[in-house]
Amino acid sequence: MPVTPTLESRLAVRERPSRPHVMLQRWEKLVFLHWRWDASDIQRTLPPGLFVDTFQGDAWLAIVPFYMRGIRPRFCPPVPGISNFLELNVRTYVHDEQGRPGVWFYSLDCDQPLAVWTARTFFHLPYQHARMQAPMADGWIDYTCQRRGEPAQSFFRYQLSDETRTAAPGTLEFFLAERYLLFSPSPRGIRCGQVHHVPYSLAEAKLDAWDVKPLLQAGFSDPRRPPDHVIGSPGVDVHVYPLTA
Template identity: 30%
Template sequence: MSIPVLRARWLTATFVNWSFRPESVQALLPDELVVDEYEGAAWVGFTPFVMADVRFPGLPAAVPGLPSFAETNLRTYVRRRDGRDGLWFLSIAVACPVMLAARAVGVPYSPGGLGVRADGDSVSYAGSRWTDRASYRLVVRPGDPIEPTERDVWLTSRWRAYTRRLGMIWATPVEHEPWPLADAAVDVLEQTLTGTAGLPAPLGEPVVHFSEGVRHVRIGPSTPCAAGPGPGSS
């Protein structure tokens, strides 16, 4: 990565991933991207977390970053036709209006009322987007730390995000330490995000992980991707 444009901490994260038929997800992607499959399925992740200490690089430690705020994304796992993998965000709700500036490079941020609360042995997330009233409520009980499987890593560790702007695909690189993952039991899961995005019912129950977070996030500049081979090219 070149010099990052932002640094942050991503804390109190829960990963809820459902499997779908690949064609159901492919229909929601731009032509330049294809579904990245795991064991023959496409996956869509619902990920609420807390953004903390968002700051420009080079600021002295004495200068505070933005106040902590909640963010929730609905994302899927994709590849460019040159094989480079990454995330495609179907939606992102955020409780900090400043972050809406990222719309300039196509990041689909929407303002909303969001909250994250720890209560005893459970963590509760709730939110509603102001633009279309899509909403969610999630209560999980984090369990013991796990040694991530290949699928766990595949679902949680991606190092670039793709967006579309001005008729082009843009890539934004991300670096951070590996997510420390734990099992998580779901007490409550209610959401309208997937239906609002145009997805059918998933193929089965979700795969759920909890993480206390990563504390050394570096987000690089977004750059346009060179045009690659079109659909159907080998």
């Protein structure tokens, strides 16, 4: 039987690994749009060895648009035209048989071809080529994403509050935002990747427009309602570590 994550195990993965990191990144102006979802529907989409992670019996499905900044290998400076780009991912929350809690990505749309190639090749993540824009005016971000080969674009309009807080351990916000492991389907089976950053500074987010096309592209049905939970973050500096078993 798989081990269920405990609060202690969720806190433990926030500790900085002792091994060297391989990349540096900054994630900025994130908005997490979460829909409560039937856990059995999520479980059917997962590979053997991974199990849907729930909060008070509920599974969650998310769309997360944000800015990627200063992406570079360890010891290298950012490169103009390459290190800054946009990403939008569709994700859910899982754990493995050991009880390690993490993220499972259904897709990661990105407008930087080199980043798509790198993530697919070395991290085995389902990155997708897309045309994306995210201009900001008067505090509002107009975020658009059109995946290659798709006729229509997704559109999100959001604004983040200046006031921030960190998620209290054991709360829903902690469950949704404080994720430091990812699982990916490598040719040798499921692998685990880790990131390290300070706990998110979370901000209330006003959501003026949203789109469910990314959920439909991932094979899910239209929830036919606004997100059940919305939260944002101004950003974090991130260390990325290599995949392990």
